[in-house]
Amino acid sequence: MSSENFRKAAQTYIAPAEPPVSRKPPITESGIVFWLRKNLFASVPDTIMTLITLTILTIVAINFFSWAFLNAQWEVAFLNLRSLGVGQLFPYRELWRADLAGFVVVFLSLVSVGIWGRITRTAVIIMLVIVAMMLALPILTAPVPEPAIYNYVDENYTPRQVNFIAERGQTVRFTIDPLTSVDDFRVDGLAGYVENNKGQANTSFDAFNVTIGQVTRDGTRVPEDYDLSVAVQVWDASSRVIAQSDFSGGTQAETVLEWTAPQSGWYTYTLVFDEDNTGTGVAWLKVDNVEVFRSTLGASEERVAAFGQQPTLDCRNCATSVNRTDMRFQGSRTLLQWVSLQFTPYLIGLRNFVFGALVIGLIGYLVGRWASRSGILDEAVAKPVARALVYFLGFTVVVYLGAGIAAGIAPSPAIEVVRSVMLITFLLTGVLYALVLFARSERSYATQGLTVLWLLTIPLLSILLTGFQTSPDAPTIMPPIRSDQIGGLLLTLLLSAVAIVASFPIGILLALGRQSPLPVISLFSTIFIEVVRGVPLITLLFMGTFILPFFGLGLGDVDLVVRIAVVLTLFTSAYLAEVIRGGLQVVSKGQYEAAYAVGLNSFWTTVLIVLPQGLRAVIPAIMGQAVSLFKDTSLVYIIGLYELLGVTYQILGDSQTGYLAFPREGYLYIGAVYFVFSYLMADVSRRIERTGSGRVRRQTL
Amino acid sequence: MSEQQHSKKRSSAEPIIVCKDVNKWFGDFHVLKDVNLEVAEREVVVIIGPSGSGKSTLIRCINRLEEHQEGDIVVDGIALGNDLRNISAIRAEVGMVFQSFNLFPHLTVRDNITLAQRYVRRRSRAEAEKVAQDLLERVGIPEQAEKYPGQLSGGQQQRVAIARALAMQPKIMLFDEPTSALDPEMIKEVLDVMKELALSGMTMMVVTHEMGFAREVADRVIFMDGGRIVEIGTPDHFFTAPSHERTKLFLSQILKH
Numbered sequence: 001m002s003s004e005n006f007r008k009a010a011q012t013y014i015a016p017a018e019p020p021v022s023r024k025p026p027i028t029e030s031g032i033v034f035w036l037r038k039n040l041f042a043s044v045p046d047t048i049m050t051l052i053t054l055t056i057l058t059i060v061a062i063n064f065f066s067w068a069f070l071n072a073q074w075e076v077a078f079l080n081l082r083s084l085g086v087g088q089l090f091p092y093r094e095l096w097r098a099d100l101a102g103f104v105v106v107f108l109s110l111v112s113v114g115i116w117g118r119i120t121r122t123a124v125i126i127m128l129v130i131v132a133m134m135l136a137l138p139i140l141t142a143p144v145p146e147p148a149i150y151n152y153v154d155e156n157y158t159p160r161q162v163n164f165i166a167e168r169g170q171t172v173r174f175t176i177d178p179l180t181s182v183d184d185f186r187v188d189g190l191a192g193y194v195e196n197n198k199g200q201a202n203t204s205f206d207a208f209n210v211t212i213g214q215v216t217r218d219g220t221r222v223p224e225d226y227d228l229s230v231a232v233q234v235w236d237a238s239s240r241v242i243a244q245s246d247f248s249g250g251t252q253a254e255t256v257l258e259w260t261a262p263q264s265g266w267y268t269y270t271l272v273f274d275e276d277n278t279g280t281g282v283a284w285l286k287v288d289n290v291e292v293f294r295s296t297l298g299a300s301e302e303r304v305a306a307f308g309q310q311p312t313l314d315c316r317n318c319a320t321s322v323n324r325t326d327m328r329f330q331g332s333r334t335l336l337q338w339v340s341l342q343f344t345p346y347l348i349g350l351r352n353f354v355f356g357a358l359v360i361g362l363i364g365y366l367v368g369r370w371a372s373r374s375g376i377l378d379e380a381v382a383k384p385v386a387r388a389l390v391y392f393l394g395f396t397v398v399v400y401l402g403a404g405i406a407a408g409i410a411p412s413p414a415i416e417v418v419r420s421v422m423l424i425t426f427l428l429t430g431v432l433y434a435l436v437l438f439a440r441s442e443r444s445y446a447t448q449g450l451t452v453l454w455l456l457t458i459p460l461l462s463i464l465l466t467g468f469q470t471s472p473d474a475p476t477i478m479p480p481i482r483s484d485q486i487g488g489l490l491l492t493l494l495l496s497a498v499a500i501v502a503s504f505p506i507g508i509l510l511a512l513g514r515q516s517p518l519p520v521i522s523l524f525s526t527i528f529i530e531v532v533r534g535v536p537l538i539t540l541l542f543m544g545t546f547i548l549p550f551f552g553l554g555l556g557d558v559d560l561v562v563r564i565a566v567v568l569t570l571f572t573s574a575y576l577a578e579v580i581r582g583g584l585q586v587v588s589k590g591q592y593e594a595a596y597a598v599g600l601n602s603f604w605t606t607v608l609i610v611l612p613q614g615l616r617a618v619i620p621a622i623m624g625q626a627v628s629l630f631k632d633t634s635l636v637y638i639i640g641l642y643e644l645l646g647v648t649y650q651i652l653g654d655s656q657t658g659y660l661a662f663p664r665e666g667y668l669y670i671g672a673v674y675f676v677f678s679y680l681m682a683d684v685s686r687r688i689e690r691t692g693s694g695r696v697r698r699q700t701l
Numbered sequence: 702m703s704e705q706q707h708s709k710k711r712s713s714a715e716p717i718i719v720c721k722d723v724n725k726w727f728g729d730f731h732v733l734k735d736v737n738l739e740v741a742e743r744e745v746v747v748i749i750g751p752s753g754s755g756k757s758t759l760i761r762c763i764n765r766l767e768e769h770q771e772g773d774i775v776v777d778g779i780a781l782g783n784d785l786r787n788i789s790a791i792r793a794e795v796g797m798v799f800q801s802f803n804l805f806p807h808l809t810v811r812d813n814i815t816l817a818q819r820y821v822r823r824r825s826r827a828e829a830e831k832v833a834q835d836l837l838e839r840v841g842i843p844e845q846a847e848k849y850p851g852q853l854s855g856g857q858q859q860r861v862a863i864a865r866a867l868a869m870q871p872k873i874m875l876f877d878e879p880t881s882a883l884d885p886e887m888i889k890e891v892l893d894v895m896k897e898l899a900l901s902g903m904t905m906m907v908v909t910h911e912m913g914f915a916r917e918v919a920d921r922v923i924f925m926d927g928g929r930i931v932e933i934g935t936p937d938h939f940f941t942a943p944s945h946e947r948t949k950l951f952l953s954q955i956l957k958h
Contacts, residue, residue: 593803608816
């Protein structure tokens, strides 16, 4: 049939040989205006809903931000970074080990990023902003005067001796401020802290309220009758009086003593009465330019390191003393002062760790990039070297375990030394082995090296965080840290990491077990999963704490943190098992058949074909479990472990800490910390979904 | 294919697959009824028949994706009994190509082909990848090695599936309706690969509806219906002078359109 024949018939049509050019959509169908109209103002009800929602959001935002910027005292979080990070009891001198543990994890994470992917532009921008802020620190640190300390004074209730630190040349001003009207007893903003002789930060919140109550309710104090005769004394660290004011008796506020510290160190101030004429009346002793100790327990070690032990006092009167301090944030402040108070302490607190982490992370990233494409080691050399290193690793393990058995039979210091040497050799050889793998040509070796390094973190981190010592009195740079000394974010991360990593293989085994044709295995798995899923986590945690010891088998002697980690692991593995079982069911029968048909046995079919597909199908759910577990670790504070929430509770709730007034700031801050970590985990999960064949499936779906 | 080639193949023929009185049930349903069949080495056997006639079940019994309940199946001298321990070893000798390809979607084309070589044949990665690349050349898609199955057309996927089966260097290849899920444009590329394979002397059992392929490539054609073998014959005999009424009816149905 020729084309001429077609043209004759009216209903035929032949398209031109050139296909039409693709055009952009009309302007009314794209752009911001179109988006607004489509999503926010599509109809009258839609518009009304939009306006109502916007109004509510605006009100909420205004209220929240005006509080957050004008009233909130963020120092509760920023000045307690150390306690929030590693707990209040973590030994000050061992902090570097926690830092080092963090650096190891940051390093390996960035090596992984270097091997598997790229640093995104967003991440680079965030890091540059952080660096810029850190560099701008000197500018952001505007001088803000220390708030005054107020001590309540009457003839029965004099201020106790109060220890304080003064730097050389620092001038402290003491003022007696008589209370001549009831209005002077203002208690709002009451939140003062000073360090007592136990090294604890104190307030006298309760005692002060009682006094005020007496004053204002039953008139036992008449403010107008002011006739006190008191003087201020300053003692040095060995309790010698080095300065004393005249006795003051007026009814006007009067600066009675200006004292300049002759050298840096601990001092004590107290009041003394004129023994001949005590007088009656009430007053504030106002102390200017003395730093109040806002940070809690852990900080005292730092001060001991810098200024020595604080003086021990004759304790007739050395209980709580400071009744009130002004908040440094109150009053009118310049913007820089505001930043300096509310934000700079945070940057200063994190500066060393963040800078270290950035540098180490960058190195890790470069190592990862290098590992993923290096081929500097000739295969002819690399292969025997790698093999030799593996044998040597095996040798160290055998010697280590053998020495362990020998130590069990006949303990001796020499055996312990052998064990320590073997452990160190093992770690170093492991790192060397990973480097050799990195230097080999194929990309899969880089992955293997990475796996080796991540596995090495298990012994390395446990050494760092528990201690490394051949015998109890041998010299060591890493003395033991007890598990109950670890708290804060560190404990949260440790518990989550252990539980997530350990529950994953257990969850897989349980999921496979539940599908097993062998009834014993399947029944056990099913019962385990259903029982654990049927019991609240809190109950399981209580079981781990209180009931396990009664099971015998030495379970009561196991460290509480370990028991809790095991409970969290088993809890998560039951949920993971069900998630993974769902994933396994996604894998079609054809996949099994194809695997069998090429001769794979059922073990390899499961490992190579079914699990990779099944797990990939449920990555979001698995990560959901991980995030959920991470947040659930906060429950362990109920059984007395001070992880992030527990330590916050401790800081806020302990009357010793003096942060009673700021629960909102504290909880909001750790809420943000939980959010950041959860978001990171979710983001990583989305990236994993998009790797390998996941990328393809996104394209084709 | 010429008569000369047929005779040449037959002359060296030892039966490599023997089915003797094979019976199989799915529950109460009697799928295979007294199936008797011998396939010689280097022979190409095409099985045709209406759906539900047991064609697929028969060839799935041969690599034991299905178990038969009565009778004997002997593959390459090994009887597929109940106490078969190294079933994987036998399966490695029998390649299979499925209607729905069943490629492993989480692996690249190359890994699809190298996986079983490495874990069953214990070849080194380099060796396996060499084999994979050669096979991809042979099936005509050497440039697709890095892609994932989801990125390939159906015809390409099926050719990868053939390469995956061939990588094990099987003695026997089973094809279970390899072109049924393909667009017409892609059927030919797969059939061409299969023809090339048949010419190279592979023992093949092919379940298919491609009568042109059966006529051109098969040494023997088997017609099944209702779980039994109705007629076996050379393509010439089969397509020109079928004996059984059921065969005649079937052929008249499918050759009409």
